[in-house]
Amino acid sequence: MALLLLLFLANILTISEGTCEPGIVKQIHLLRPRSGAGGNSIPGLSCLSWRLAVETNNIIGWKTVPEECEEYVGHYMLGKQYRKDSRAVAKEAFLYAQSLKLAGDGKDIWIFDIDETTLSNTPYYAQHGFGAEPYNATLFDKWVMEGAAPALPESLWLYNKLLSLGIKVVFLTGRHESQRNTTASNLKNVGYHAWNKLILKEPSKYSGKTAVFYKSKEREMLEKKGYRIIGNMGDQWSDLLGTNTGNRTFKLPDPMYYIS
Numbered sequence: 001m002a003l004l005l006l007l008f009l010a011n012i013l014t015i016s017e018g019t020c021e022p023g024i025v026k027q028i029h030l031l032r033p034r035s036g037a038g039g040n041s042i043p044g045l046s047c048l049s050w051r052l053a054v055e056t057n058n059i060i061g062w063k064t065v066p067e068e069c070e071e072y073v074g075h076y077m078l079g080k081q082y083r084k085d086s087r088a089v090a091k092e093a094f095l096y097a098q099s100l101k102l103a104g105d106g107k108d109i110w111i112f113d114i115d116e117t118t119l120s121n122t123p124y125y126a127q128h129g130f131g132a133e134p135y136n137a138t139l140f141d142k143w144v145m146e147g148a149a150p151a152l153p154e155s156l157w158l159y160n161k162l163l164s165l166g167i168k169v170v171f172l173t174g175r176h177e178s179q180r181n182t183t184a185s186n187l188k189n190v191g192y193h194a195w196n197k198l199i200l201k202e203p204s205k206y207s208g209k210t211a212v213f214y215k216s217k218e219r220e221m222l223e224k225k226g227y228r229i230i231g232n233m234g235d236q237w238s239d240l241l242g243t244n245t246g247n248r249t250f251k252l253p254d255p256m257y258y259i260s
């Protein structure tokens with residue numbers, strides 16, 4: 001009996017002390033996860049933690065994807081999870097939009113960002129380390145001017161649903177005014193056939209200002225014109241923070257780059 005008790009106590013000690021990841025000293029709960037317990041390292045876990053921290057705006061101001069996470073981010077972007085995560089956002093946005101009582105005066109608008117929101121630059125980033133390489137404005141602008149970015153299918157789905165609900169769409173992008181024609185034809189070519197406004201950045205007006213400042217100002221001007229921003233969707237927190245952010249914001253995933 002005493003031996004049994006001893007074994008039982010030894011077992012508890014093993015569970016409470018021996019099942020953590022290296023560096024994680026105390027377990028929050030004694031229940032074990034189904035896999036990865038017992039001190040086994042889970043491949044990719046630290047990159048997953050990095051991505052979660054990035055998506056929740058806990059890690060800010062980062063310049064590149066950590067080198068050791070290049071492969072992880074690549075798999076995420078090209079695999080099913082990115083699409084599933086995007087679908088979850090788009091579905092939630094649709095359920096919200098559907099629940100609204102609209103005035104029907106054409107003043108209810110939905111703001112979409114463009115890059116990594118309505119259009120996807122994954123074909124470009126796949127050639128540039130999925131954000132692990134430092135940002136190269138010359139090469140990226142060259143890619144933008146090709147006008148070959150595909151739609152993010154989940155956003156295109158939401159876009160069509162919003163139009164069918166009678167909501168007007170405004171695109172608000174950090175792309176420059178000089179890229180208007182290419183951007184407009186790129187949007188049209190992949191299925192975004194109509195919009196109320198396409199707002200691009202005038203560099204002279206916003207030189208040295210953050211995206212938060214630029215987008216807040218443009219949203220403020222829209223509201224001054226009597227528009228009601230019922231929804232606002234982007235892949236960067238700088239699309240969604242600041243002032244005049246809209247009744248609800250929706251954050252799409254983007255572990256490839258950070259814009260302040």
Ligand SMILES: [Mg+2]
Nearest residue numbers: 113115116235
């Ligand atoms: Mg974007």
